[in-house]
Amino acid sequence: MSDVKEILGSYSSDIIGTIEDELDVITPNNLQEASIYLTKAGGKMLRPALSLITAEAVGGQKENALKAGSAIELIHTFSLIHDDIMDDDDMRRGMPSVHKVWGEDVAILAGDTLFSKAFEIIINSDKELTSHAQINNALAAVADACVKICEGQALDMGFENRFDVTEDEYMEMIFKKTGALIAAATKVGAIMGGASDEVIDAMYEYGRLIGLAFQIQDDYLDLASDEETLGKPIGSDIGKGKMTIIAINGLSSAGDDSEKLLEILKDENNSQADIDLAIEILTKCGAIEYARNLAQDSVDQAKEVLEILPDSSSKQVLSDIADFVLERHS
Amino acid sequence: MSDVKEILGSYSSDIIGTIEDELDVITPNNLQEASIYLTKAGGKMLRPALSLITAEAVGGQKENALKAGSAIELIHTFSLIHDDIMDDDDMRRGMPSVHKVWGEDVAILAGDTLFSKAFEIIINSDKELTSHAQINNALAAVADACVKICEGQALDMGFENRFDVTEDEYMEMIFKKTGALIAAATKVGAIMGGASDEVIDAMYEYGRLIGLAFQIQDDYLDLASDEETLGKPIGSDIGKGKMTIIAINGLSSAGDDSEKLLEILKDENNSQADIDLAIEILTKCGAIEYARNLAQDSVDQAKEVLEILPDSSSKQVLSDIADFVLERHS
Numbered sequence: 185m186s187d188v189k190e191i192l193g194s195y196s197s198d199i200i201g202t203i204e205d206e207l208d209v210i211t212p213n214n215l216q217e218a219s220i221y222l223t224k225a226g227g228k229m230l231r232p233a234l235s236l237i238t239a240e241a242v243g244g245q246k247e248n249a250l251k252a253g254s255a256i257e258l259i260h261t262f263s264l265i266h267d268d269i270m271d272d273d274d275m276r277r278g279m280p281s282v283h284k285v286w287g288e289d290v291a292i293l294a295g296d297t298l299f300s301k302a303f304e305i306i307i308n309s310d311k312e313l314t315s316h317a318q319i320n321n322a323l324a325a326v327a328d329a330c331v332k333i334c335e336g337q338a339l340d341m342g343f344e345n346r347f348d349v350t351e352d353e354y355m356e357m358i359f360k361k362t363g364a365l366i367a368a369a370t371k372v373g374a375i376m377g378g379a380s381d382e383v384i385d386a387m388y389e390y391g392r393l394i395g396l397a398f399q400i401q402d403d404y405l406d407l408a409s410d411e412e413t414l415g416k417p418i419g420s421d422i423g424k425g426k427m428t429i430i431a432i433n434g435l436s437s438a439g440d441d442s443e444k445l446l447e448i449l450k451d452e453n454n455s456q457a458d459i460d461l462a463i464e465i466l467t468k469c470g471a472i473e474y475a476r477n478l479a480q481d482s483v484d485q486a487k488e489v490l491e492i493l494p495d496s497s498s499k500q501v502l503s504d505i506a507d508f509v510l511e512r513h514s
Numbered sequence: 515m516s517d518v519k520e521i522l523g524s525y526s527s528d529i530i531g532t533i534e535d536e537l538d539v540i541t542p543n544n545l546q547e548a549s550i551y552l553t554k555a556g557g558k559m560l561r562p563a564l565s566l567i568t569a570e571a572v573g574g575q576k577e578n579a580l581k582a583g584s585a586i587e588l589i590h591t592f593s594l595i596h597d598d599i600m601d602d603d604d605m606r607r608g609m610p611s612v613h614k615v616w617g618e619d620v621a622i623l624a625g626d627t628l629f630s631k632a633f634e635i636i637i638n639s640d641k642e643l644t645s646h647a648q649i650n651n652a653l654a655a656v657a658d659a660c661v662k663i664c665e666g667q668a669l670d671m672g673f674e675n676r677f678d679v680t681e682d683e684y685m686e687m688i689f690k691k692t693g694a695l696i697a698a699a700t701k702v703g704a705i706m707g708g709a710s711d712e713v714i715d716a717m718y719e720y721g722r723l724i725g726l727a728f729q730i731q732d733d734y735l736d737l738a739s740d741e742e743t744l745g746k747p748i749g750s751d752i753g754k755g756k757m758t759i760i761a762i763n764g765l766s767s768a769g770d771d772s773e774k775l776l777e778i779l780k781d782e783n784n785s786q787a788d789i790d791l792a793i794e795i796l797t798k799c800g801a802i803e804y805a806r807n808l809a810q811d812s813v814d815q816a817k818e819v820l821e822i823l824p825d826s827s828s829k830q831v832l833s834d835i836a837d838f839v840l841e842r843h844s
Contacts, residue, residue, distance in 0.1 A: 210661070215668040266626060270619040289600040289671060292622060293664050296596060299626070300660035303633055307654045316646035323653060324637045330630035331540070334623050338545040341619060 188508040191501055195233040195246070202254040206305050210297060218286045218294035219301075222261050225277040231366060232257040234505065235373035238387050241490075241498035244377025251309045252322045252372040258302035259326060260365060263333050265295040270337065302326065306372075314376055322372040325388075329368035336361030347435070347446060349427040355396070358429075363395030386492045390502065393486035397509045400479040403428035405513065407463055407472060413513045419459035425449045429478065434471035441465040483510055518838040521831055525563040525576070532584040536635050540627060548616045548624035549631075552591050555607040561696060562587040564835065565703035568717050571820075571828035574707025581639045582652045582702040588632035589656060590695060593663050595625040600667065632656065636702075644706055652702040655718075659698035666691025677765070677776060679757040685726070688759075693725030716822045720832065723816035727839045730809040733758035735843065737793055737802060743843045749789035755779045759808065764801035771795040813840055 203223050210216040235253030236246040267273070268281040269291055275281060283291035306326065309319050339357040343349050370391035374384040405414060406421045407430060421428050431449060438445050448454055448462045466472050486506045493499045533553050540546040565583030566576040597603070598611040599621055605611060613621035636656065639649050669687040673679050700721035704714040735744060736751045737760060751758050761779060765772050778784055778792045796802050816836045823829045 211665055212668050212672055214672070215665060266622055270622060290668065292596055292600060293668055296625075296629070297661060297664040299629055300657050300664060303653065304657040304661065307650060307657055316650050320637060320646050320649055323633065327630050327634040327637060331627060331634065334627040334630060335541055335545060338542050338620065338623055342542055342544070 188501075188504050189228075191237075191504075192229055192233045195236050196229045198236075198246070198250055199229055199232045199254050199257060202250055202305070203257060206254070206258075206301050207298075210301075214286060214290060215293060215297060218282055218290050219297050221279075221282055221285070221294075222264060222277060223257070225279050227257075227261075227277060229257065230505075231260055231369040234366065234369045234391065234502075235376070237498050237501050237505075238370045238373025239377030241493050241496060241502055242374050242377040242379035242383055242387070243494075244379075245313075247310075248313050248378070249373045249376040251305050252326075252376050253369065255302040255305045255322075255326060256365065256369045256372060258298045258305065259330060259333070259368075262295045262298040262302065263337070263365075265291055265298070267337060270341065299330070309376075318375050318378075321375045321384075325368045325371045325375065329364045332360040332364035336364070343427050345425075346427065347425075347449060349432055351429065351432050354427065354429055354432055358396060358399040359392065362399040363392045366395035366398065367391035383492055386489050390486045390489045390506075393482045393489065394506050394509050397479040397482040397486070397506070400429055400475050400482070401510055401512065403430050404472065404475050404479065407466065409513055415514060419463055422449065422459050422462045423454050425452070428475075430466055430471045430475045433474045434466045434469055437471060437474070438465050438469040441469065479510055483507060518831075518834050519558075521567075521834075522559055522563045525566050526559045528566075528576070528580055529559055529562045529584050529587060532580055532635070533587060536584070536588075536631050537628075540631075544616060544620060545623060545627060548612055548620050549627050551609075551612055551615070551624075552594060552607060553587070555609050557587075557591075557607060559587060560835075561590050561699040564696065564699045564721065564832075565706070567828050567831050567835075568700045568703025569707030571823050571826060571832055572704050572707040572709035572713055572717070573824075574709075575643075577640075578643050578708070579703045579706040581635050582656075582706050583699065585632040585635045585652075585656060586695065586699045586702060588628045588635065589660060589663070589698075592625045592628040592632070593667075593695075595621055595628070597667060600671065629660070639706075648705050648708075651705045651714075655698045655701045655705065659694045662690040662694035666694070673757050675755075676757065677755075677779060679762055681759065681762050684757065684759055684762055688726060688729040689722065692729040693722045696725035696728065697721035713822055716819050720816045720819045720836075723812045723819065724836050724839050727809040727812040727816070727836070730759055730805050730812070731840055731842065733760050734802065734805050734809065737796065739843055745844060749793055752779065752789050752792045753784050755782065758805075760796055760801045760805045763804045764796045764799055767801060767804070768795050768799035771799065809840055813837065 200223060204220065207216060207220045210219055232253035235249045235256055239249035240246055264276060265282045268276055269283045269288055273281055274284050282294055303323060306319060306322050336357055340361055367388045371384060371388040374387035407419060409418065411417055434445055435442050445462055445465050448458045483506045487503050490499055490502055530553060534550065537546060537550045540549055562583035565579045565586055569579035570576055594606060595612045598606055599613045599618055603611055604614050612624055633653065636649060636652050666687055670691055697718045701714060701718040704717035737749060739748065741747055764775055768775050775792055775795050778788045781788065813836045817833050820829055820832055
């Protein structure tokens with residue numbers, strides 16, 4: 185499994201180079217620096233790599249999807265910058281977040297600029313590698329994901345101070361906030377790789393499923409990892425009263441303990457003992473296991489969806505990435 | 515000249531209907547309401563009307579450009595929402611601005627949503643009315659304008675507390691911040707109307723020129739209108755120390771009075787007497803007349819550019835709109 189990170193890394197330099205070329209022409213300097221900052225800070229590049237690998241897996245070349253994949257990464261970066269403003273998160277990728285360095289105004293603009301550039305980069309795809317129809321379809325996939333990202337963030341903000349969020353509401357939120365862009369990443373890879381409509385739809389579904397698993401794994405790691413690996417205290421979601429799939433399931437399945445769990449979730453000044461008790465409740469009632477199984481089911485389904493593809497090393501990588509989503513510890 | 519407003523108004527209902535249809539599906543409710551709010555608050559709809567009229571003037575139908583024109587209005591609205599956050603402007607179109615009603619977080623998201631929808635609406639242009647290539651070219655024009663709008667806003671923010679802004683810097687800023695989207699409006703109209711590359715370029719130039727005149731007229735009205743018509747105090751740009759084309763020209767042409775003018779511009783607590791003195795200096799040295807002539811030259815050039823088009827009532831309307839830019843009083 186460890187070579188998934190290596191494989192993702194092997195696509196990084198092409199993607200980063202494409203992004204840097206695109207952002208290099210932005211003026212004035214502060215806007216350019218704020219726009220390129222998070223790309224330089226480093227990221228997993230999971231989404232754009234998925235685009236390139238998918239293009240290969242459907243029978244195309246990674247070059248076909250290089251611009252569309254880079255655009256997906258720009259959309260991801262744009263959403264991180266704006267989310268960090270909204271959530272007032274001070275750190276990102278181990279560095280002060282964009283609005284902490286340049287202020288909120290420049291951060292809003294940097295996000296907007298990346299957004300614009302994402303569309304521009306796809307439009308400027310090499311016409312020898314991709315047709316107008318492919319470009320249009322890729323743009324449609326990206327625009328659709330962008331709308332969903334905004335809706336997902338709005339839904340997430342609407343969950344604050346609500347403790348009656350249902351599992352359906354939660355699944356819609358994480359699909360829109362996280363799954364939709366991963367699904368768009370694999371979809372544009374399939375489009376640019378020249379896949380049939382049936383395969384394009386299947387690759388969207390694969391992306392959607394690993395996207396859900398990815399988010400559920402985040403919820404799981406918050407309780408099941410350790411502070412050193414995770415880089416933040418265990419149970420911080422509980423401390424913040426966040427409605428994760430685990431909390432939602434726990435509230436409906438913990439029986440007599442539900443009341444105590446709700447009390448801890450509502451309390452803004454929990455002690456570590458409170459959080460430990462909540463984790464104990466969530467473990468005992470099976471909520472943690474429930475989430476873990478849900479994520480595993482998504483991964484299994486994602487791998488089944490891949491069966492539409494002919495066997496190839498790229499198909500195997502996509503299968504390994506699905507497993508990797510649940511193997512990661514941070 | 516008065517019928518220009520009527521003509522613009524005659525295109526409004528189609529545009530507003532198209533925008534409302536597009537935004538109607540956004541969830542959750544607060545995001546939808548915040549997204550559609552400024553469109554419902556009413557606007558001149560100058561930009562989308564320009565797209566539709568240009569499509570007609572190049573020999574097409576207004577229906578060809580309806581989606582692209584509506585997208586241009588969404589981009590305009592997106593930029594107003596984000597600019598109002600950055601500039602902390604409390605009012606817009608006679609109503610509290612979006613971030614004052616829903617808060618900054620939802621306002622950032624509403625802007626992002628409109629941005630996404632703008633691209634989506636063009637991508638979903640009726641394929642019987644427009645080809646993939648036309649859609650691609652229109653998207654490229656819009657994405658280019660979006661990047662320029664961000665750059666223009668960043669330049670404008672960079673002018674704060676700077677009193678050595680040159681005329682070239684100012685012209686670049688207003689082109690990017692205001693002219694580029696108006697130029698994109700006429701360009702997408704020409705693209706969707708089926709114009710040749712030469713005519714498309716000419717219509718971009720027409721839009722660029724009236725966009726410059728539009729912004730310079732804003733600077734002029736701040737000094738030459740009256741408070742009741744303008745809806746804000748006369749000379750408010752001077753009060754804020756804003757580097758308008760008039761201030762920039764005045765500082766270099768007012769001779770011995772330049773020092774006093776600079777002092778007033780730098781002072782954040784000017785009396786009305788100070789502002790009146792600045793206006794007197796700017797009048798005497800010819801800076802106000804200079805700006806007025808610059809705007810008039812742009813309008814004259816814009817009308818010359820139109821000569822590439824065959825005579826038609828739509829061509830005449832474009833010519834009247836160029837004049838209207840300098841006839842408006844608010």
